[in-house]
Structure formats: C-alpha cells, structure tokens
Amino acid sequence: FLEESAPKALRETVEDARKRDTLAGDFPYPRWMDKDDYKDALKPLQLELMKLQHWLTTSGARVVVVFEGRDTAGKGGAINRIADVMSHRILKVQALPKPTDREAREWYFQRYVTRLPAGGEMVLFDRSWYNRAIVEDVFGFCTPAQRAAFFDQLPAFENLLVQDGIHFIKIWLNVSRAEQLRRLLAREGDPMKHWKLSGIDVKGLGKWDSYTHAIAETFERSHTAAAPWTVIRSEDKYRARLAVLQHILGQIPYEGKSSIDPPDPAICGTPALWQPELWDDGT
Amino acid sequence: FLEESAPKALRETVEDARKRDTLAGDFPYPRWMDKDDYKDALKPLQLELMKLQHWLTTSGARVVVVFEGRDTAGKGGAINRIADVMSHRILKVQALPKPTDREAREWYFQRYVTRLPAGGEMVLFDRSWYNRAIVEDVFGFCTPAQRAAFFDQLPAFENLLVQDGIHFIKIWLNVSRAEQLRRLLAREGDPMKHWKLSGIDVKGLGKWDSYTHAIAETFERSHTAAAPWTVIRSEDKYRARLAVLQHILGQIPYEGKSSIDPPDPAICGTPALWQPELWDDGT
C-alpha cells in the first residue's frame, strides 16, 4: 500500500529511518510492558472508572477529555479502554468528521460546543478543536488568518468551560517518528491493520516536520494554567493507556476514590516531556 | 382576566398608577407618531434591509441581534418589521422556550451557541441568554450562584462572538411602567390581544421593582466596549421600530448603504437613557 501510493519519496524516508536505526531511541524503558502485567494493572483502574461513572450520575458532574496526537499515536485504543467499561449512556465518544459546508461558515467552536456533556456525562473527543491548530494547518485546510483567530480565541473558550465547572483534561499522546513508521509498516503487513491505513496517514508521514512545528506552536499557545496539556509518551501502548487512566482518575474528585499510583513521570508530564529535538530528523 | 388572576394587589397597583396619572410621564414627545409618517419613514429603511440581505449573501457575513425588554416592550413587533421583508432562508428568529431538563444540565450558553448564524445569515434573538440575568432572577428560576456564574462568563462569551467577526447588537426596548400597565389593560379589553396575556405577564407586573433591580445590574455588568447595549424607548412603538432599524443599519457595513438618518437621540442611546428613578415607584 505504501508502495502504491507513495512509491519513492516515502519509501526512502522509511528506509532512511531504518538505516539510522531510530527504532529504540530515547524511550525510558528497554522493552514493552508485559501483557499480563498490563492486565493486572488495568483491572483496578477500570474499577475506579466504575466509581467515577457512579459519581457522575449522582453528582451531575461533567467531564471532557481531549485526545490529541499524531496518526498511530493510539488515541482510539486509549479511548476504547475507557469505553469498554463505561455505559454508553454516560460516556460519549465524539469524533467529528471534516466540517460540512455549513459548519465551515459557522463559529469554529460551534460544532464542538453542541457536543459538550450535560450533567452526569463524560465526553471523550477523539481529535478536537485542535484540528485547526495542527491537522488543518499541516494540510492547508484553513487559512493562516483562521488559525491565528483560533489561537486568539482558544484560551477564552477553554476558560469558559473550566469556569463553568467542567472537569477538562487535554492529553497529547506522543509517538516518536521511528515508532510511527514502525506502526505504519506493520499496518501494511498486517491484513487486519492494512484497512486502517488511510490516505491521510500516508500523506501525514511525509509531513513530520510540519507537524512538529505546528505542535510546538500549539503547546506554546495553549498550555495554560486553566487548561494545561498532559503529554503521554505512547511508544509503549500499554504503559500509555495506564498513564491515561491514572491521569484522568487523578484529576477528577469522584467519591470513593482509592489511592492509585500516579502516572509514571518518565512517560507522562508537561509539554516539556515533548522534546522535538530527540525525534527530529536533524535536517 | 386581570381581575380573575390577581384580583386585589394587582388591581390596586393599576388603579394606583392611574391615580398618579403616570401615563404621560417624561416621554420626549407629546403624542404618538402619525401612522402615515411612520409608513413613509419605514419604507426606505426596509429597502436598506434588502441591501443588507443581499450583502449577507455575497459577503458571507453574520449578524446577531439580541432583543430584550420587559413584557409588552414590543420585541415581537420590532422583529416582525424586519422579518416581513427578509427571506426566511437568511433571517432566523430564535425564541427559545424554557430549557429542557437536559439543557438545564448543560453549559448555559450551549443552546444559544447552537443557534448562532452561519455565514450569510442573520439571527434575531427574541429574548436571549439574558434571561438568566433578568427573567430567571425575578422568577427564581435560577440560583444566585448560577446568575453570578453567568455574569462572570458573559463578557468572555460575547467577546468571542465579536472577535470572531459576528456583527453583534444588543437592543433593550424600554417601556415605562405606566405604558406597560396601559398595554396590559388594553390587552384585557381587546379580544384580540386578550389571548396574548400570559400568566407570566400578569405575574411580571407585580414584580416591577425586582425587574428594575435586575436590569440595572445587567447594564452594569454587561455594557462592555465590545458588546454595548443600546436602549430604545418604546412607549411609542412606531418611533421605537424606526430607531431599531436605523440603529441596526447604522452598525452594519453592508454594501450600497444610502445615507440614512441616525436614530433619534431622544429615544435611542446608551443605558444612561434608562433612568429607573423616573419610572420608579418611589418606594
């Protein structure tokens, strides 16, 4: 598939990546977490999710979690671990498609506001309004003026949500370039994942640096006191998923909370954890 | 009708009002505008509305006008003079009913955001989010904490709309107490208007002072540089409607604008024009 749609330039990038052996990189652990250890650790966290769900119902609280990250970063998988145990009547996953022609003429945040939770609900955004800052920028789907307007309005918008009492969490799942390539190549090989490869994935691959640039600016402009980013390294999916759960549970004051481990600081932290130079091309 | 539902207290208020002969009051003109003069003045303004409509379509601009005011202030009539000449496909009137149980658990502004115009549209809100500041306060439909939260969020919310390029206008149609009484009594007499009398009208009448207090606070908290209020005295409906049109047309930079008279400063101005002491009970 990669061969068909981007025979040269891309293939070269991939081979190049392999030659420079970027696979291991700076990841703080030498090997993936063991599956059984993961399952053991997951169980009590999912039990906490059940308590969180119960508390949502009784307290009428609202939770919004934004999941962002490059393609293959594992947004969907992390979201599914939460969706698996919670009721579809309480937890909603919102993955908006590209704006309709009408939505494109509305206030940019409008279609997201429509999907905010009512009391007693939790909404997970699989990509979010940050599309304008990143994907739309990289692919030229918005004008620079639209993006500038977005950044101007962003802090006020997010402040409103927080001020209104919504528990608001922003998670950036971070994947290294090497790992992204590995996953895309795996998709190519695995008949199952093959079908997951979308045109935008492949195109995105060739735009690593534009992404990097857009992400850096996004952190700079939107990592605010009221609505800070949490960066979670997701090269190891298991560790990342645990950290996602630990972080979310840690942020929300649900009733009956057991003491749970905080997320591993080696893979979960502020945007400082996101160090472009380490994954950068060097070019 | 008045007799049935509020036999004593209210009737007394009305009689009292009559005794003190509050009818004329401080209105700057001794008599209503002549109907023919009104029609002559209306015509060119409605022509300008047609140009405004044309410009909306070609420019993709968005306009929001909030109409607020006490019962009988003439919001509906002023809105209808605009709706009469514009296309239903471009001009939308939004008059939201009381929030559903679900909406009551959402971010307060959410259901209004859903109704904002797309490019090329104009939305007139017949009552608006200011319900929380006034009606809901007077009738106890919200808690003081909810109202405080509303005022805290309001400037940021309206700023976002303005910053996004929406032409945003807030009009307060102001009716004196005497004139309000006169209109309600007229409704009672006129079989046609009789059906317009709602329970809340009658109850509202007895709450003049609570309204006054809520309005004063609203002006204080929400008359901002980005989103200022325009107060239009509406004792004389014709003069008020002309002023509404003149004000709206004056604020919007549509193409092909003819020079039109500015609204009459004797009946259209800042909240300073709203002088509670003049209509106040004196208590």
Place this chain on the structure above:
Amino acid sequence: FLEESAPKALRETVEDARKRDTLAGDFPYPRWMDKDDYKDALKPLQLELMKLQHWLTTSGARVVVVFEGRDTAGKGGAINRIADVMSHRILKVQALPKPTDREAREWYFQRYVTRLPAGGEMVLFDRSWYNRAIVEDVFGFCTPAQRAAFFDQLPAFENLLVQDGIHFIKIWLNVSRAEQLRRLLAREGDPMKHWKLSGIDVKGLGKWDSYTHAIAETFERSHTAAAPWTVIRSEDKYRARLAVLQHILGQIPYEGKSSIDPPDPAICGTPALWQPELWDDGT
C-alpha cells in the same frame, strides 16, 4: 437586472408574454381586492389565530403547514401574516437552505423530521420536502432515481405524521405565468424588490414548462386522502392570504372557534383548480 443576466431568451419571453396580453387571464375577479376590505377581513381571522395559539399551548397539539408554489407565488407574505400575530416561541418558520454535503448523504426526510413541532408548537415550512419533487427536478439537483424514491416513500412518511396526530396541511399557492412575469418585472423596476430577485428566480422563469410538468406529477402522486393538497390561486395576494388563513383555521379544531367564512371556492380548492392548460404556453 433581467437584461443583464438573461438578455435574450428571457427578454423575449417577457415581451412575448406582454404581446399576448396574458395579464388578466382567467382570474375569477376583474380587479384586486380593495386594501381596506382586506384589512377588515383579516382582523377577525387573526383573532382566531390568537385562539388557535392559546389552544396549542393548552392542548399540546401540533400543527404543520407546508407552503409550496412557484417563485413569486407569495409564500413568504402569507407566512408573515401568520407570524405577525403569533408568538415566536410557538410558531416556527422553517426555510431550509440547500442540503449540506452531510445532509445530502442522509435519509432525505431526516432534516425535515428534525424540525417537526413538539407539542404546543406550529411549524410553517416555507418550501419543504417537496423540493425534491419540483425544484430539484427542474434544476437537476437530484437524480431521477432519487426523485422516484422520494415519491415511493412520500405517502408512508406523511401518513406517519398524520397518524401520529399532527394536524398536517399542504398548501399550493398558484400563480399564473402572466402574473409571475408581472411580479418579476415589478421587482426589476421597484428598487425595493429589486434586491429580492435571485438568480434562481430568473432561471426559473425560463423553465415554466418543466415546472408545470413537475407540479402535475407531484399532485398526482401526493394528493392523498390522509394528506391532500389545497390549491389557492394567488394572483390576488389579498384574497390568497385570506383563503390561506380561512383554510388553516377551518382544518384545526381549536377551542372557542367562531364561525368563520370558508375560503372562497373560486380561488381555493383541490388540485382540480390547478389547470395547467389555462396558463400554458400552448406550445
């Protein structure tokens, strides 16, 4: 304007129309209704509307009225006479723009279902799902297969609404070719109406016969027992508006109904009143 955008063919049609002096035609009255007579007749009907509105609120009934007709047939004006006296919180006018790209991929009736009234509301559709049968057909906005599917589903769809207890009324405002030309020419002349001329108006003019054909088929397929059409000749706007009100009021069993005149059978009736041969080109 006509000259600019369709210099030849159209102008010829217009001149042609003038030459053949089609203006008077077969209209059953020699002259327009007198304005004062109209106003006198309108008043009691609007009073009935107030009762209807009151009844909506107390009974929780639902009313849907579909307004269809060629351009310039006077749909907007008839709607506004109702909207003028009813509350924006009870009466909603729905004038949907062309479908968004997403709506185009949905069940055709979906976006209309979304706008159906809740109990206590009345919705007037300024054009409706019948777009697919007529405008979309004439302008090629839908495929023949889509139109066939529309007609197949239509009776079942409308039956569902009626079966559910919605008071459902379909009104076809009918304008003769001569009168349509006259009105478009008037728009051209009148600076006020000039701005109302849309591209589709002018293009529509040249498609009189395609329209006629589409309309004939529409009546044939959709004039059902459960949801019959009422045709109202609208060459004379005043008479048409009165007939619209009389017809609607006659159909709805609101409380306190006074005896009102039935609509004039010379201008209001079944689709038999629509006689294409009389206005037809003859070609």
Place this chain on the structure above:
Amino acid sequence: FLEESAPKALRETVEDARKRDTLAGDFPYPRWMDKDDYKDALKPLQLELMKLQHWLTTSGARVVVVFEGRDTAGKGGAINRIADVMSHRILKVQALPKPTDREAREWYFQRYVTRLPAGGEMVLFDRSWYNRAIVEDVFGFCTPAQRAAFFDQLPAFENLLVQDGIHFIKIWLNVSRAEQLRRLLAREGDPMKHWKLSGIDVKGLGKWDSYTHAIAETFERSHTAAAPWTVIRSEDKYRARLAVLQHILGQIPYEGKSSIDPPDPAICGTPALWQPELWDDGT
C-alpha cells in the same frame, strides 16, 4: 446491594432459582466457550469488520443495527467488540437517555431519526425505539395508547429506512432467567461490577414476566419481512458475540468479503428460538 434494596421478595426469587437449579437449563452446550478459542475465532471476524468499514467509506452505504435485550443480556459487550476495531469517525454508538420533556412532546421516532447514519456511517443503537414496546411498558413510562400508536407506526417507519437503502438489522440478545440472576448476583459480589447495578436492574428482576409478555408481543408485531428480528442466545457471551459479528457481516454486502461461517443455528435464529416456556416461572 440486592439485600438492601429488595431484601425479601427478590432474595427469595434468587434462592428459589438456585434451589430449582435452573442454571444449566436448556442451553445447547454444556460449558462456556474456551477463551482462547473465542479469541481465535474473533480475529478473522474483526478483520472482516475492517473491510466492512473500508467499504462503507468507498460506497457511502449506511448501516443501522438495533441491539435489544433484557438487562445483563450483554448488549454493551457485543457493541464494544465492534467499536474496538472500527473508527469512531465511522461507527457511532447511540444510547439515548430517557426523553427530555421536550422530546416527550415530539413524534416518538423523531429523536431516533436525528441519529440515523449519513452515507459512509454505521450506527449501533444500544436500546432503541423498542423501549416503548418493552421497558416503557413494563415500567409504566408510556400509556397503552402510546404503545398502541407505536406498534401501528412501526412497520411503516422501518420500511422507510429499508426502502431508503439503509442496511437495517435488529438483534435480540436473549438471556435466560437463571443466567440473568447469576449475573446480577455476580455483580453484587464483584466490586467492579457492583457499580454497574442500577436501580432499574433490580426492579427489572422482579418483573421478569411482564418483560416476557412485552417481548412476545413485540416479536409478534415487529418481526416483519422487511425488518426481521434475529434472536441470539447470550448465556454464553463469547458464543453470542461471535454470532453477532457473523450475523452482521453475513447481512451486509461489503466488498472483499471472505467466506465466513454462518452463525451457529443452535444459538442464533428467528424469534422461534425465543421460547418463553423454557425460561418461564411456571407460575
């Protein structure tokens, strides 16, 4: 929990169920499916789901699957196995809460129509409009007249969807009384599932027979040629989930379909498979 909220009657039912040793019952297999066998069988089905997803995107087809069944029947789990592998941008899960006060005054099907898929989407309803036929009936949330109206409109409504080309599938997950009791008791014991026990679960338990009655009537009235029910026995969750996937994949003509096993006829079939007498109390 069971003890607290329904100390006697319910406990007795449970003990009773144990005494009569209804656990095994008539289930066609003596033991649960082996977990590893399940995983092996699941994998190729999920691969097929990826192809189905790809085909949705390229063909613009629409799929609706209704999941119904008593509490603990495993609707959520079956849905999650699908959601796990599909994109949140293509697959939507709809689990509507109880109607808002406004929705309660609308056409009953209206809020479901709003959630139908656009082209390229698949919607899974976790409970659906069948609430009116079953849950609302059992708990008295609707009047008999409303339920009768529902059944009257149902075939026409579902026909419209099918006629419009939506791939429409209705699955009834069937759990025996003994197994339902076992699962509720397990929830009571398992701290994790404990939080899943809702008041309605417990109340529902005492209403087994009312449910049975409502279900029988539902099958009778809604198992139509255009929109037939598929009953899947879900005592064994693994077998049930496989059958769900096999059934859905079997019904949809996606491109590149591999030959997959049909669902096991011992646990998946028409409503004939649902035999109330076997699980019935006998009372």
